Each structure stands twice: as C-alpha cells, then as structure tokens.
Amino acid sequence: MTGQDKVPASDIRLGARGVTRRFGRLVANDAIDFSARRGTIHAIVGGNGAGKSTLMRILQGMDQPSEGTVVVNSEPVSFAGPADAFEHGIGMVHQEFMLVPGLTLLENLILAKEPVGGLGRIDRDTALAEARRLEKLAGVTVDWDVPEEEAPVHLRQIVEILRLLYRGADVLILDEPTAVLAPAQVRELITLLKKLREEGRTILFISHKLDEVLALANDITVIRTGKVVASLPASEADKGKLAELMIGEILARPSARESAAGKPVLELSGISARPGRGTAGLDALDLTVRAGEIVGIAGVAGNGQDELSGIVTGLRQASAGAIRIDGLDISSLPLSARRLAGLAYLSPDRAHEGLCLVAPIAENAIAGHHRRPEFSSSGFLKRRAIATHVETMLDRFGVKRSSSQLPASSLSGGNQQRVAVGRELDGNPKVLLACQPTRGVDIRGIAFIHQCLLDFRDKGGAVLLISEELDELITLSDRIVVLYGGKATGEVSRGSARIDEIGRLMLGGLAA
Structure with a gap:
C-alpha cells in the first residue's frame, strides 16, 4: 500500500485514476493513479520521457x-480544454512565462478579466486595489506600473501566480518554477x-531539484517510463531514495581529479555590449579560461549571460573589447572560423x-564537422566514412535510437x-562554451553530461560554463x-563556493 492509498476520497482536490495516454504504439502515461490532498503541496518527479508533461497537459x-x-x-471529470479546467479552479504556471511584453504588470494581471467602469473603460482603481489585495495575501511587494520586459524574473513569476489567483484558481500547477x-x-x-x-x-510542484522537493512537499509521486513507481509522504523520502526510484538504480556520482590549469586558452579583454530589452548587456568584462579548467558563470537571467555567449560565438558583436582563442584574435571572425580556431x-x-529536429540524427551528429578531410573530398561527402563515424560516436555518448x-x-x-x-566534443576542440548543458535533462543524463565536461577538462580542455543551476556550477x-548588471561582482573558487555567498553576489552584493 502506498501513501496515496490512504488518502480519504473526500480529501482529494485533484488526482488521476487509471489515466493512460497513448500516441500510436507509444504509451506516455500507463494507468497512472495519484491524489493531491486539499491544502497540500504535492510534488511530481521523474526523468525525461517519464510522462510528467503529458500528465500535466491532461490535468490542465x-x-x-x-x-x-x-x-x-x-x-471524475472530463475537461474539454484549459478553460474548462480553470472553471474547476485549476491553473498552471509554465516554464516559459505567459505574460505579454509591452504591458505593465498590472495590465498583465487583469488581462482578459478587466474590471470595467463607466463608459466601458477599464477601472484602474479597482484593478489596483485587487492587485494590492493579492499582494498582501501573498506577502509580497510588487511595483505594478513596471513594464513586463523590465521586471526581474522572479517578479514576473510571482505575477504569473497572482494572475491565477486573480482569476479564481485554487489549484496551481508549477512546472520547474525555480529554474531561473x-x-x-x-x-x-x-x-x-x-x-x-x-x-x-x-x-502541484514539478521539479528535478530534489532538495527543494523535500523542503516543500507534503507528498511525492515518482513517475518512471509512464508509470507511477512510488507515492509517499515527503517525510519518508530522501534524495538518494528518490533518485533511485526515478532511474531504477543507484547513480554513481561524476568524478574528476583536481584541476591543473595551464596556459590561457580563451581570453576576453574589456568586452562590452549594449543592453537589450530586459537584459543588462556587458560592461568592460575581463575573463580568462585556462587549459584544464572549468570557469562557471552564475547570475540571474538577464544579467549579461546571453550577451557573453553571443560575443564568444560571434553571433553578436561586442561594442568594445577583444576576444582571443589560444592567442589568436577572433573578435571579427564568424562562428565557422572560430570553430576552426x-x-x-x-x-x-x-x-x-x-x-x-526535422533532419536525421546522423546529419545532426556530423553538422559543422562535415568539411573535415576524413568526411569530404573535392566537395563530396564520404558517406560510408561518415556513417561509420556517426554510429561509433552515438554509441560512445549513449544515444538511444532505433x-x-x-x-x-x-x-x-x-x-x-x-x-x-x-558532436561538440568530437574533434577535440580547445575550448567548449557550454550554455545550460543539462536544461531539460533527467538525473541520469545530467550525471553523464557532467562527466563528459569533467573528462574534457581533465584532458586539457577549457570550459566556459554558463548555467542557471547553482548546484551544477x-x-x-x-x-x-x-x-550582475553586466559586470563581474565577484569570483569564488572550488572548495570555497557556498550557495549563500553566490546568491548574494547574484543579487548585486559585492565580494566579501
């Protein structure tokens, strides 16, 4: 008997009974049962392809x-669409926010349910009073006149939640809400x-961050390959147990030797970039990544990370400064030339x-390398050599395909x-720019990718790692x-990195 079997029927606010969803011969959800108790936080965890997204789409x-x-x-109910689910008090905050750029936070809050006063005009005073009520209810402070694109990420997320409350939802489905x-x-x-x-x-709290799940949830349902493998009170779970349930085995932790950083490989000198809509740009940034070293970039989204990756790849131009790979100035080179460097x-x-995604797996696996001498000659592809190489590479990186x-x-x-x-590690590059390398990847995949990055570093590669996952960094x-704000507010080294210190720097604090 699981914890869910003990939930009194009268206490179930939202749940599923024998929910199966087939797409042809693929069974995405296989007879799923779960019960979210009224007035509780119920976590749904599972790896990629476990069936979480399909189940949430059904619940919504x-x-x-x-x-x-x-x-x-x-x-039992049958929903004709999301509006029908909302009539039952069920709303969802997606990973990609649904607020409308160009509107203020207040206008986004009341959108499609505007209070109307005389002459058919929107009653702003009534709208603002309702916004203040929700703000007080939630225990937060919001500047409702700020345009959506200028609001910090966490404030946009809060407004997404308050918007659901404004529209009458009392069941909130949150998909990876802490990712950024x-x-x-x-x-x-x-x-x-x-x-x-x-x-x-x-x-309903969908997340792969097990520390947060354990800190927040009353109950946890674990889904693997479309089936519920466990439903239990959070008090009976720990990270190791949940990870094992999610992947079906005990997962080995990635391992690496201590760094033996060598000569500079990637050097940025005085790099500046103009701010964009909702982003900070860069302000005279100096940064060096050495051979045999992983340098992580932390920051709340919109503080210069996109500009940094764009300038390193050549997908956008810096307004000032220079960038070098192994001493070669690549500031004005296109991405193809930077790859050759x-x-x-x-x-x-x-x-x-x-x-x-519409191209074959094999073409994706060779893209960018197809001009290498072993794969082409006089403008013609050596298809047999490519096919052999691709199959070997896909096997080496554990790509499951038919x-x-x-x-x-x-x-x-x-x-x-x-x-x-x-594909990116094939051909032994000098430096790898890895941006959000495990976004949307399950626990097993995360461990594998982490080990790939560490192995590349241990062989003398230089890695610039931009990630929103502090544990990963x-x-x-x-x-x-x-x-923060396009400037480096501080630097911490392996062994002295603490989440609270990094978090303080991410919010504009200066290094201690």
Missing part, C-alpha cells in the same frame, strides 16, 4: 486521456507557496539552435542533448564568476 485540459479519468473534488531564480529568490518563492498552502490552496559551442536552445536516419525529433530531450554534446567549476 490541454489533452484527454485514452483511458481513465481526472478526479476533481473526489469526482537565485537562491534568495527561491527562498522567497518557497515562502509564498507555503503561505498559499496555509490558506488552503493545493499546489578551436571553439565548440553547446547552445542553450537545443530545439531551435543546437539541433535541426535508427540514426530518423529525425532528431524522434529522440527524447535527454538523447537530443547527448547528440549535441557528442558548484559541482563542476574550478572558479565561478558572478555577473
């Missing part, structure tokens, strides 16, 4: 089960969610930039990322440079 009315039923207030937040902002969000729970709201680039946008000629879209997100990592980096 965006998809319908092939078999089984959604349960609301202990009664600094530690202090994570604590603020956790405080808000606990307050909402105390007021009787029910929260020894740069590899792992894009944060796997679907639109890192891979071509055929390398299928489109990359046929792979899970984790396997797509393995293709991208394998602390695990991998020999040094962590923190960006």
